[in-house]
Amino acid sequence: MDKIIQFLRKFQIKNRIAFFLLLGILITSNCIFIGSKLIAQALIKNYLYNYVELTQRETVSSLEMMIDEINMFAIRLMEDHAIYRVLDDRQLSYDQREQRLKQELVKQLIHKDVLGGIFIVANSKEIYEYTPTALILSPPEEQYIRQIGRNRNGKWGPVIKDRNNQSYILVGRKFQNFVTGENIGYLVMYIRESALYEIYRKIVPKWGYSFILANDEYIISHPDKNKIGNIIFDSTVFHTSKTFDYKTVNYNQKRSIIAIHKLTSRLENLGIQWKIISVVSEKKLFGIISAINSIVVNIEIIMSIIAIFLAMYISFNITRPLEKLKNKLDRIGKGKLSLIFSEKPNDEIEVLEQSFNNMVLRIEELIQKNNLEKEKQRELELTALQAQINPHFVYNTLDAIAWIAKLKKQGDIERMVMALATFFRISLHRGDKFITLAEEIQLVESFLIIEQLRFPDKVEITYDIPDDIKNCLILKIILQPLVENAIKHGISTKEGKGHILITGCRAGDDLKLEVRDDGVGFNLDMADIKTTNQTIQQSGYGIRNVDERIKLEYGPDYGLDFKSEKNKGTIVTLTVKVREAR
Numbered sequence: 001m002d003k004i005i006q007f008l009r010k011f012q013i014k015n016r017i018a019f020f021l022l023l024g025i026l027i028t029s030n031c032i033f034i035g036s037k038l039i040a041q042a043l044i045k046n047y048l049y050n051y052v053e054l055t056q057r058e059t060v061s062s063l064e065m066m067i068d069e070i071n072m073f074a075i076r077l078m079e080d081h082a083i084y085r086v087l088d089d090r091q092l093s094y095d096q097r098e099q100r101l102k103q104e105l106v107k108q109l110i111h112k113d114v115l116g117g118i119f120i121v122a123n124s125k126e127i128y129e130y131t132p133t134a135l136i137l138s139p140p141e142e143q144y145i146r147q148i149g150r151n152r153n154g155k156w157g158p159v160i161k162d163r164n165n166q167s168y169i170l171v172g173r174k175f176q177n178f179v180t181g182e183n184i185g186y187l188v189m190y191i192r193e194s195a196l197y198e199i200y201r202k203i204v205p206k207w208g209y210s211f212i213l214a215n216d217e218y219i220i221s222h223p224d225k226n227k228i229g230n231i232i233f234d235s236t237v238f239h240t241s242k243t244f245d246y247k248t249v250n251y252n253q254k255r256s257i258i259a260i261h262k263l264t265s266r267l268e269n270l271g272i273q274w275k276i277i278s279v280v281s282e283k284k285l286f287g288i289i290s291a292i293n294s295i296v297v298n299i300e301i302i303m304s305i306i307a308i309f310l311a312m313y314i315s316f317n318i319t320r321p322l323e324k325l326k327n328k329l330d331r332i333g334k335g336k337l338s339l340i341f342s343e344k345p346n347d348e349i350e351v352l353e354q355s356f357n358n359m360v361l362r363i364e365e366l367i368q369k370n371n372l373e374k375e376k377q378r379e380l381e382l383t384a385l386q387a388q389i390n391p392h393f394v395y396n397t398l399d400a401i402a403w404i405a406k407l408k409k410q411g412d413i414e415r416m417v418m419a420l421a422t423f424f425r426i427s428l429h430r431g432d433k434f435i436t437l438a439e440e441i442q443l444v445e446s447f448l449i450i451e452q453l454r455f456p457d458k459v460e461i462t463y464d465i466p467d468d469i470k471n472c473l474i475l476k477i478i479l480q481p482l483v484e485n486a487i488k489h490g491i492s493t494k495e496g497k498g499h500i501l502i503t504g505c506r507a508g509d510d511l512k513l514e515v516r517d518d519g520v521g522f523n524l525d526m527a528d529i530k531t532t533n534q535t536i537q538q539s540g541y542g543i544r545n546v547d548e549r550i551k552l553e554y555g556p557d558y559g560l561d562f563k564s565e566k567n568k569g570t571i572v573t574l575t576v577k578v579r580e581a582r
Helices: 002-008 013-079 081-088 094-108 142-150 193-200 282-333 348-387 389-407 411-431 437-454 480-491 526-537 543-554
Strands: 115-122 127-130 155-161 167-176 183-192 208-214 218-221 244-251 254-262 274-281 434-436 459-464 473-475 498-507 510-517 559-565 569-577
Touching (some): 013 094, 013 193, 013 244, 013 254, 013 282, 081 094, 081 115, 081 183, 142 155, 142 183, 193 208, 274 282, 411 437, 434 437, 437 473, 437 498, 473 543, 480 498, 480 510, 543 559, 543 569
Parallel strands (some): 459 498
Antiparallel strands (some): 115 183, 208 274, 498 510, 510 569, 559 569
């Protein structure tokens, strides 16, 4: 992730904004595209299934209506007493009976486009034929007549064809006297396959085709007239327990959606076990979806172009204030300070611009303050140059006093004056902040000479400092206040002589110095510490002053550490960082 961020930071902000805006728009539009594609496929399939189910249901209703009309026509014929009389009148010749039967059938016949022909087979084996048009139809076979006799509700099928390759579905039933129930013969009607085809042909005209299947294997109507009457051997694909069902299968070596709709159970009781099969080509169906996808792709391209210009426009307007701010910063780098006034406030960039203005004002204040400080510094340098005369005057004066004391044979005064001169010389040390540890010890010894002259036989000091650290540089006047504190607050109030031990060692990169006295000491509770600190602050540099100077120079981990106990003395540990002398 960090590598990606580092890579992106190689580009300008406006380019990054444009890139991410464009990426976001493209991802969103692609998600919309893919989603719309999937939704379109689902909607089209759902529409197809609903449409096919609805049209198949309507087709079933139309088929049932036609079948009911055929059955009613057969009942009307069996109720026609004129037909009984013609068939029983043996005084008429066969031709005369056939002619009169045709006249009676014409009276009853309504849908001539449905019935292609009617055959009445009498018990005397005489066959009477009627065809509405000049068709030549072969009479029903004797085997079919026997099948009619075995079926109480009649026999639908099979399919036969005429010389013009026109197909007909045979419908046969027993011809009985409606009053007496006497069996007169058999009635066989030839139903035009084209009449069935006209009912269902518009179910899926654009995406596929439909046909009627009897008993799950026998085609009785089909758009391809050569397939009518054929047996489908692999008919398991059309098996279903539902009234309406659909499957996606490989049919005739093509990926297809098969919709199946059974006729009602009422017709099944009449021996009509038909199914309407609709075959929809998945390729054609998805061809429609592809057309929709092409439209969506064109829209996607247009949206991408708009997205590019929109991303560039937005990124330019977002980064334009930042560009102005960058130019202002460049001008500041060249020493030209100027404020920014926002044209459209109340956004994050306006806050940034306000911060920039505050920074410019602050810089101007600091420049002015710096100029004033420089003037003051020049004044102080002049003052310091003038003050350099004073230490030399003090040194010369102290030397003169020391020589007079020596001439007058005043040894104590001579030693005190020389110690004081040494103290001043080391403490001033040309204004340097650091001196060597050896010089700091010499400063302590000078101070101790003065104290021993003031308080003879009161204090004794011992040093245990290795030679390898005496040349290290430390802040000046940090040991002397500790020794002074040990004498004034530890040993001066003690009965008898006091002892001070100063030790030192190197611990890695640190230098540790320890001032140990056997004075009166104190308990390290809050009250004593407060009292001790107040007392310390009243004496010269003071312990707190030393601690603060060390922390300012070396850091908060360095400074002073106290260990003390009443009537047993005090140990002060001083820790600084090692600094080698050059």
